[in-house]
Amino acid sequence: MRTINLHAAQRDDLETLECLMQFYTYDFSEWLPLKLAEHGFFNILPLTDYWRKPATRPFLIRVDGELAGFVTVDDETHRPGIEHNIGYLFVTRRFRGQGVAKFVVSTLLSRFPGQWQIFHIEANQTARLFWAAVMPHLTGGEYSLHHPSIGGYPCTLYRFEKSPPSPAPGPIP
Numbered sequence: 001m002r003t004i005n006l007h008a009a010q011r012d013d014l015e016t017l018e019c020l021m022q023f024y025t026y027d028f029s030e031w032l033p034l035k036l037a038e039h040g041f042f043n044i045l046p047l048t049d050y051w052r053k054p055a056t057r058p059f060l061i062r063v064d065g066e067l068a069g070f071v072t073v074d075d076e077t078h079r080p081g082i083e084h085n086i087g088y089l090f091v092t093r094r095f096r097g098q099g100v101a102k103f104v105v106s107t108l109l110s111r112f113p114g115q116w117q118i119f120h121i122e123a124n125q126t127a128r129l130f131w132a133a134v135m136p137h138l139t140g141g142e143y144s145l146h147h148p149s150i151g152g153y154p155c156t157l158y159r160f161e162k163s164p165p166s167p168a169p170g171p172i173p
Contacts, residue, residue: 002063004103009058009070017058018046020070024090031123032153050074050087057112061091061104068095071104073112078148079159083114102134109138113164119150119157131158 009017025034025042037043050056055075061068069091077085086108091100109116118135120127135143135158143160150157 002098003065004068004100005062005065006059006071006104006107007062009060013058013060014048014051016060016067017051017070020090021047021088023092024088027090028124031121056087059104059108061095061100063095063098063100068092068100069104071108073108077117078119078150078157079117079146081115082117082159084112084116086118101130102138105134106138109162113162115159115161117157117159119148119155121150122147122154122156128156131156135160 021044022042025044028034029036029042034042051058053074057073059071059073061070069089071089072087074085074087075083076087077083086105089101089104091104105118118131120131122128139158139160139162143158146157146159148155148157
């Protein structure tokens with residue numbers, strides 16, 4: 001049985017997050033016109049301001065102690081009244097299809113109750129299939145579906161509310 005952990009990233013993890021962004025960008029180059037620079041890396045600007053925003057909460061994903069990806073929760077939303085957004089979700093190919101992303105998202109939803117959005121670009125078939133499969137389970141089927149254009153790309157946006165976990169029943173006095 002694998003152990004999946006989600007660790008809040010610290011200031012010292014910024015370089016690790018930026019390195020993982022290269023792999024995230026590589027995956028997205030299948031659907032977006034992203035090009036490698038002559039030095040072999042994608043010309044993406046460091047996201048220093050994004051990482052430092054108080055509402056941005058980055059997490060490193062580890063499977064059996066091994067770095068397996070990252071995820072961020074932020075407040076960069078596309079609908080009024082939404083509080084939380086999954087800004088980035090990246091699981092390395094080695095750990096995909098093993099329930100890692102589902103565990104990570106479920107954990108985040110329980111840690112951050114409130115109004116949520118999760119979106120993906122339509123061209124990303126892997127994300128489309130993943131979210132369509134897990135969204136009913138994660139929300140109890142209580143979500144709305146929208147199809148906006150974000151950054152000029154057709155997207156699917158899920159909107160839902162996640163309530164705080166109910167306290168465990170205590171002894172009856």
